[in-house]
Amino acid sequence: MSISKKEVIVYTDGAASGNPGPGGYGVVLLYKGYRKELAEGFRNTTNNRMELLAVIKALEAMKEEGLVIHIYSDSKYVVDAVMKGWLWNWQKKGFKGKKNPDLWMRFIPAYRKHSVHFHWVKGHAGNPENERCDELAVASYKKPNLQPDTGYEQAAKAGALY
Numbered sequence: 391m392s393i394s395k396k397e398v399i400v401y402t403d404g405a406a407s408g409n410p411g412p413g414g415y416g417v418v419l420l421y422k423g424y425r426k427e428l429a430e431g432f433r434n435t436t437n438n439r440m441e442l443l444a445v446i447k448a449l450e451a452m453k454e455e456g457l458v459i460h461i462y463s464d465s466k467y468v469v470d471a472v473m474k475g476w477l478w479n480w481q482k483k484g485f486k487g488k489k490n491p492d493l494w495m496r497f498i499p500a501y502r503k504h505s506v507h508f509h510w511v512k513g514h515a516g517n518p519e520n521e522r523c524d525e526l527a528v529a530s531y532k533k534p535n536l537q538p539d540t541g542y543e544q545a546a547k548a549g550a551l552y
Contacts, residue, residue, distance in 0.1 A: 416526025
């Protein structure tokens with residue numbers, strides 16, 4: 391795939407050891423011949439939260455608005471929520487009864503700054519960039535002294551759906 395000067399290719403993945411459990415995300419950003427990797431781990435979270443946070447962190451890493459961004463993710467949760475329009479219905483209903491409202495509300499303004507195109511890729515199927523994101527995510531949650539996923543921990547303490 392050729393990349394125009396305003397087109398960014400993004401690969402994302404999230405992982406958790408246990409669900410909930412320690413988790414992390416990995417991101418690979420490709421732009422005009424440059425490559426950047428992002429990763430972070432948390433002490434207690436879920437796989438879906440890390441999948442979504444990976445996309446959010448990728449979008450928030452953009453230095454300008456109005457880019458064409460192709461996001462490759464193995465998360466049906468994230469890809470389908472956006473591409474099938476579920477997210478917009480959840481938003482209209484105030485995310486009532488939905489998981490991860492804190493992250494979805496953070497996702498929406500970052501998403502709206504660009505022309506974002508999601509592409510689902512099969513996980514663990516030999517795609518080098520998806521595999522690299524998985525490596526980054528797993529390595530991140532294996533590090534010592536992980537930070538809290540405060541959104542998850544606060545919701546879990548309050549007995550919210552997760």
